[in-house]
Amino acid sequence: MSARTIAEPARQIPLYGEYEVAVLGGGPAGIAAAVASARAGRRTLLIERYGFLGGMGTAAGVTNFCGLHANVFGEMHRVVQGVASDLLARIDRLNGLNAPHLVLGKIMAQAYDTAAYKIAADDLLTSHNVDILFHALGAGAVMRDNGRIDALMVETKAGRRAIVASIFIDCSGDGDLAAWAGAPYEVGDNAGSMLYPSMMFRLNGIDPEKAGDAWRTIPALMEQAEAAGTHHFPRKAAIVRPQRSQVEWRVNFTQLSRDDGRAINGIEPDDLTTGEIEGRRQAIKAFEFLRTVPGFENSYIVDIPPQLGIRETRRVVGDYMVSGEDVLECASFDDSIGVNGWPIEAHVAGDVVFKFPPIPESRGFNELPYRMLTPQGIDNLLVAGRCASMTHEGQSAARVSGACFVMGEAAGTAAALALSGNTPPRDIDVATLQTQLKRQGAFVGRDQTVPAGL
Template identity: 80%
Template sequence: MSAKTIEEPARRVPIYGEYEVAVLGGGPAGIAAAIAAARAGRRTILVERYGFLGGMGTAAGVTNFCGLHANVHGAMHRVVQGVASELLARIDRLGGLNAPHLVLGKILAQAYDTAAYKIAADELLAAHKVQILFHALGAGVVMDGESRIRALLVETKAGRQAVCADIFIDCSGDGDLAAWAGAPFELGDGEGHMLYPSMMFRLNGIDPERAGEAWRTIPQAMEAAVARGTHKFPRKGAIVRPQRHAVEWRVNFTQLARDDGAAINGVDPDDLTRGEIDGRRQALEAFAFLRTVPGFENSYIIDLPPQLGIRETRRLVGAYQLSGEDVLTCASFGDSIGVNGWPMEVHASGDVIFKFPPIPESRGFNELPYRMLLPGKIDNLLVAGRCASMTHEGQSAARVSGACFAMGEAAGLAASLALSGNTLVREIAVEKLQQALRREGAFIGRDQAVPQGL
C-alpha cells in the first residue's frame, strides 16, 4: 500500500442511536451476546457488515457447526446449550438442520442450511427485541479518554454514523473494535503466521447412491492422484460431506497463501483481494477433480460464498489467554463461563493437524474463563468469539462456533450485570454471572452434570 496520506477534514458525525449495549459482528458470538443482553432487559443493538447473520457460518459458507459437542469419556454429549439451543431448534423447525455426524471417528459436528440459519437468526433476535443494523461496516471508535469507548463509528449507505452505548462487545472476529480502542492484541503465532484461510463451496447434482460415503475415499483418491502426478492440491485432508439433502455436498478443500507461502492475512485488504481470487480458482480446480469421483460426475457448483473463510487474525491479549495446553488437558477455571469440546485444529502449510485430549480417558472439554473476554485497558469493552484472548494454539480449538456461542452469551449477560451494578465489566461478581448463565440453560462445566443427548 502507498505510504502517502491526505488530510481528512473534521466533520460532525450524526448519532444513529444510543443504547445500553452495542455488539459489533453478527456471527455466533454476536448473536448470543445480543440476545443475552436484550433478554436481560438491556437496550441492545447488533451491528453487522452484511445483510444477514451467521458470520463465517453463512458469509464464508462453512455450513457446519463445530464445537457444540464433546467426547466425554468416549460418549458424545452436546455441551453448548443456552442461546445455541434456541437457534438450533429454529433452524430445525425450518427443515435446515442435519443430524450430527462423526468427524475423524472422535467428535461430532452438525451441518445446516445457510438460508435456514439466516432466517432462524433473524427470527430469534426479533423475538428478543434486539435492534439490528445491517450493511454497516465498523470504521473506528470515539473515545472518552484512554480507557472508555464513547461511540462506534460505522459506514453505511447513509454515510458515516455513530452508535453510542454504555458497554460495547466486540464480536467482529478480527478484534476490530478492540484494536481501534487501543486494547493490546496479537496477530498469529508471534512470528506473523496465522491459521490458513479456505474458500468453501457447495455442489449440487450428486448421485447419493453412487457417492455413498465418498468422504472416506476422497482423501485416498487425492493421494493416488498426487502419486500419479495428475493433480497437485493446496492441502491434505479435504472435507467433502453431504448437506440436509444428499444431492448437495459442502466442500472444504482449499488453502490460501501469500506468494511467500505464509497464510493470507485477513486484516490486509491486498491479501484479502488476492485470497478471494485465488480461492475461487482453487475451488474450480477442486471441482474438476471431484467430478472424477463416482456420483459426482454430473455435479455443479451452486454456491461460492460472499467471502473467504478466515480462521485467525487479531487475538486479544486479555486478563487470561486460553492455551493449547488448556485444551489438551481439559483445563478447569474458577471463573468458567462455558466450555469448548473441539480439539486443536491447526491449519498449517499444506495440511490440517488435529490434536485431541486423551480419548476416552478425559472428559473431552475445557472450560472457558471469563478473563479471556476482558481487555486490559478498556473499561467498557468485552471481546467474544475467535478474537477473544487466546494463544495461537488455543484459538485453533476455541475459535469454532460452539465456543463462540458460549463466550457471546456470557459477554451479553456480563454487560447487563455491569450495568445493573454500575461497575466495570472486569469487576462484576463472576458468581452472579455463572448463576445467570445456569438459569438461562447454559452449561459452564464446574459442578454441573454433563448435558444428556445430542
C-alpha cells in the first residue's frame, strides 16, 4: 500500500443506537457473548460485517467444532456446555449435526452443516432478544480521555454510523476494536509470521460406500503422489472428512504463504487479496488430486466459502496471557471461567504439528482465567475468542470454537455483572461470575465434577 495520505474532513456521524452492551463480531465468541449478556437482561447489540453468524465456522467454511471435548484420563467428555449446548441442540434439530468423531485417536471433534449453523444462530440470538446489525463493518473507535470507548464507528450501506455502549466486547477475531482503542497487542509469533491460513472447501457427489474411511488412506496417497511427482501439496496433514450427508465431505488441505514463505497476514488487505486468489487455486489443485481417490471420481466442488480461513492475527494483551505450558500442563486458575481441552495445533510452514497434554495421565484440559478477557488499559472493554489474551502457542490451542464459546459466554455474563455493580469489568467479583456461569449450565472446572457424556 502507498505511504501517501489524504486528509478526511471531520463530520457529524448519525447515532445508530445506544446499548448497554455492544459485541463486535458474530463468531462463536460473539454469539455466546451476545446471548449471555441479553439473557442477563442487558440491552445488547451484535455487529457483524457479513449477513450471517458463525464467524470462521461459516464464513471460512470450517464446518467442524473442536474443543468441545477433552480427553480426561483417557476418557472423552463434553467439557464445554452452556450457550454452546443451546446452539448445538438447535443445529441438531435442523438435522445439521454429526455425531462426535475421534481425531488422531486422542480427542473428539463434531462436524456440522454451515446452513444449519447460520439458521440456528439466528434463532438463538433473536429468541434472546439480541439486536443484530448485519452488513456493518466496524471501522474505528471514539475514545473518552480516561481510556474508555465512547462509540464504535461502523460502515454500512447507509453510510457511517456510531454505536454507543456502556461496555464493548471485541469478538472480531482480529482484535480490531481493542487495537483502535489503543490496547496493547501482539501479532502471530512476534517474528513476522503467524499460524498459516487455509482455504477450506467442500465436495459433493462422493460415493460413501466406495470412499469408506478415506480420511485414513488419503495421507498415504498424498505421499505417493508427491513422490511420483504427479501432485505437490503445500502442507502435509490434510483433513478430508464426511459431513452429515455422507455424499458431502469437507476438505482442509491448503496453506497460504507469502512469497517470502511467511504466513499470509489476515490484517493486511493486499495479503488477503493474494491469499483468496491463491487459496482458490490451491483448492482446485487439491480437487484434481482428490478425484483420483476411490469414491471421489464423480465428486465436484459444491462450495468455496466467502473468505479465506484466518487462524491467528492480533492477540490482545490482557491481565494474563494463556500460554502453551498452561495447555500442556493442564493449568488451573482461581478465576477460571471454563476450560479448553483442545491440544496445541500449530499450523507451521508445510505442516500441522499437534502437542497433547499427557494421555491418559492428565485430566486433558486447562482452565481459562477471567483475566485473559480484560485488556490492559481500556476500562469498558472485554476481548473474547481467538484474539483474547494468549501467547502464540496458547492461542494455537484455545483459538478453536469450544474455548471461544467459553470465553464469549463469560464475557457477556461479566459485562452484565459489571453493569449491575457499576464497576469496570476488570473489578467484578469473579466468584459471583463463576456461580452465575454454573447456573447457566457452564462447566468452569475448579471443584465441579467433569460433565459425563459426549
